[in-house]
Amino acid sequence: MLCSRSKTVFVLFSFLLVATGISIAEKEAASVEEEWGTSVKERFMAEEKGENSSLILAANRTKRKDPTENFNIYTGGWNISNTHYWTSVAYTAAPFFVIAGVWFVIFGLSLSLICLCYCCCARQPYGYSRVAYALSLILLISFTIAAIVGCVFLYTGQGKFHASTTDTLDYVVRQANFTAENLRNVSDYLNAAKKVDVQSIVLPGDVLSSIDNIQGKINSSATTLSVQTMENQDRIQDVLDNMRLALIIIAAVMLFLAFIGFLLSIFGLQCLVYTLVILGWILVTGTFVLCGLFLLLHNVVGDTCVAMDQWVQNPKAHTALDDILPCVDNATATETLSQTKLVTYQLVEIVDNFMNTIANKNFPPQARPLYYNQSGPLMPLLCNPFNADLSDHLCKPGEVHLNNATEMWKSYTCEYITTGTCSTPGRLTPNHYTQMAAAVNVSYGLYKYGPFLADLRGCNFVRSTFTDIERDHCPGLRRYTQWIYVGLVLVSTAVMLSLVFWVVYARERRHRVYTKDYNAMHSEAPRDKGPL
Incomplete structure (x- = not known):
């Protein structure tokens, strides 16, 4: 009885966890849709009413609970240099981290309980339901297909997201380099002006001195702009490249796991199936964590786009956006x-x-x-x-x-x-x-x-850059982060349910084989006892 109950609890828990995950995913998707359904200008007008004295970027959108501040509402606006901003955004992904932890603990305990039952309470399998066998096979095929679709969705989304972010970064760097190059050209022209001599008539001494002074400032501003932008690009590009590699590996491994697990289940290689179940148990935990991380990234991208749009409407020389593209002094x-x-x-x-x-x-x-x-x-x-x-x-x-x-x-x-x-x-x-x-x-x-x-x-070059990014690049960035997020949720859920039905189908298949052998053996017994 213990074995049957443990398996029943195991299956019920898995379905409950899936239902919880889907419910949370739907709520997050609805929240995202509602946020982006409201125009950026409307949000800015609502936030501007209480923020006339100072520019707090994306103030309303970034009002989230901060677990490091006793779960008080974070009110600092968009600021990627502020740790409280990151902790408040991370809190939005907490449900997936909780699901990952609960799945890891409860599924692990369920596996341990099943193993104990199998080892300590071993008995011959009996009973066989054709409906249970067929249903488990159909569901196993369905979840395997869903896992494959999720992997394709994830791979496509990460490719488009990487291309979109790289294009955005390249555009920012081009704008910064264009500005820095123009500043250097101005410096070169001023330097050439010092050498102008028309029939021994040259610029006055005070003008020559002021040229020397301003040249140093121009060159310093151009260097600062180029260096800071390139450093930001290199840092962000490294993160994006590592992220892309991780997502490709995750998609490939989960696709391999779903397909191989399905084949092993069909061919009845029970030992290998349980080995893959243990591996999948760990991988599903990791993909749920990644779901949370990409929900975090999706929210940060949305915050950044709103912050850019608001800054364009009310530009300041010094804001948190200086971390992306600084204004010249x-x-x-x-x-x-x-x-x-x-x-x-x-x-x-x-x-x-x-x-x-x-x-x-x-x-x-x-x-x-x-x-x-x-x-x-x-x-x-x-x-x-x-x-x-x-x-x-x-x-x-x-x-x-x-x-x-x-x-x-x-x-x-x-x-x-x-x-x-x-x-x-x-x-x-x-x-x-x-x-x-x-x-x-x-x-x-x-x-x-x-x-x-x-x-x-007037910092118009930064304003123009952010306007172009918000108009041309932000829609793609938001869309593709959501693709990755949805793909991870689909893969995680499909593989999680596949793990459950690997175990269920393996059990039903074992019972089916035993029942067939048992029936065949007992159908031959009366013949052996007949008259010679």
């Missing part, structure tokens, strides 16, 4: 923008001053070195894009713009036989043209980066 960006405007203004003034005082004047031969036989139509002045106060300046009629000045001035360049003296009509010697072209190219380069620096000052 606002003071440095502002100073760099002002310095590029000042240098551009000064360089254009140098060029225009040379044209006004030398190139467009007709000096007598005695006025060397100002005289170099300049003649012909007067050169158009270069339009200065800024006023003396560095405000925007509109070009006057007849002025040439920075983007086409060098082409316009080619026709005003003379040829010379004697170095330094024009032998054909023109207002510039080739040497003068080269010097002025260098000044214009530097000025135009600095002017061209003005909008970039203005966006940098």
Whole structure:
């Protein structure tokens, strides 16, 4: 009687555990669907009402119980550097960790009890139910198919999730590298400005000193941006690669276990079946733990996407999102923008001053070195894009713009036989043209980066990056983490039930074989006793 009861308890417990797991999975799925059914903007508006003084990212979404704070509600918002954030998110996965622990303990005790019954209370099997045999076989086939489907779902989900996360990381790194490269280009243009010399006219000393000062800050900001982003990418990519390898191994092992266990059960290799049951008992525990971990990851991905969207609507220079992609220091960006405007203004003034005082004047031969036989139509002045106060300046009629000045001035360049003296009509010697072209190219380069620096000052490049991620990458990340989570739940549940029916089917098969042998033996006995 003990053996029958233990087996009955064993089967009932397994079904109860499955029902509990499915119920929790449905509740989690419903919770996720409800959260994502609400638009990000609606959540932000609801959270913004109580968070006007400071920016707490994803405040409502991250309100979860924190087991390290006596199960009080965590109110710190999205912050991957805060241990309390992680413990509160981990608490959402606690049901799966509990199921894993309960399964490991109770199933282990059930196996031990069955083994004790088999060893200590051994008796010949009797009784055979065709319905029980057929039903156990049908359910075993069904759960094996479900396990295979779950493994395929898990493998597909992890592949798409890895590709999606890698694309997202690459995009962030490209944006950061693009910004850092532009900053270095600005630094190079400022360095070139220090070498501009138009007929011995150079930038004032105070401007040269300020260029040296701002160059150090620019290079430091560019280096910090590149290094921090690359470090974050390497750290996250290592985790993703290890995660992908673990999921591939789990999918392959569980697929192998389900298929081999089914075959061994069909062929009646009872010893190997019980060996696989023990192995599956441990693996199912591990997959339930992974279910919890991926539910945690799914929630973190959702929190991050909401946090990005809220930050875009209310950008701050310093938030928890600096751990992903930091803004360039606002003071440095502002100073760099002002310095590029000042240098551009000064360089254009140098060029225009040379044209006004030398190139467009007709000096007598005695006025060397100002005289170099300049003649012909007067050169158009270069339009200065800024006023003396560095405000925007509109070009006057007849002025040439920075983007086409060098082409316009080619026709005003003379040829010379004697170095330094024009032998054909023109207002510039080739040497003068080269010097002025260098000044214009530097000025135009600095002017061209003005909008970039203005966006940098407002941290617009980070805002644009996070907007693109939230719009283009977040839906895929959320979808594929859910695929993995659902795949793990399906695999765990299917293999868990397969373990149960390996044992049940093995028992029914053994009883069937014994009953057939017993019936065959007793059907032949009367014949042996008949008349000779």
